[in-house]
Amino acid sequence: MAGMVLGVGSGVFILALLWVLALFLCLFLSRASGFARVSIILIFILALIVTLILLFLPRDTQTPAPVKEIQIVDTFFIGRYFLVSVLSVIFLGSLFLLLIYHIMEPISTKPLHIR
Structure with a gap:
């Protein structure tokens, strides 16, 4: 199998x-005129x-080479749940503060000047 990147x-x-x-x-041909502008459609169809x-004629086999079985163990399970709970509390506290200080802020009317 070929090399894998990312x-x-x-x-x-x-x-x-x-x-x-x-x-x-x-993009370059969109500023042109005449046949060059129409060739955008041809470029799109050619790329398609x-x-x-x-996609339909791959060179490699569809089934990957067999690999030995790997057992995945999550060693940071409790720490991850602790971080998620702390972030949830911070998020809910931020929403509460947003509600108090921004959404429920009173809007004062400006006085009318009648002359």
């Missing part, structure tokens, strides 16, 4: 590069066809 294969980067280049070409070919 947990995804090289095909994802090829597709991203293809669509970024297609986007830049469409290349994307579909790359």
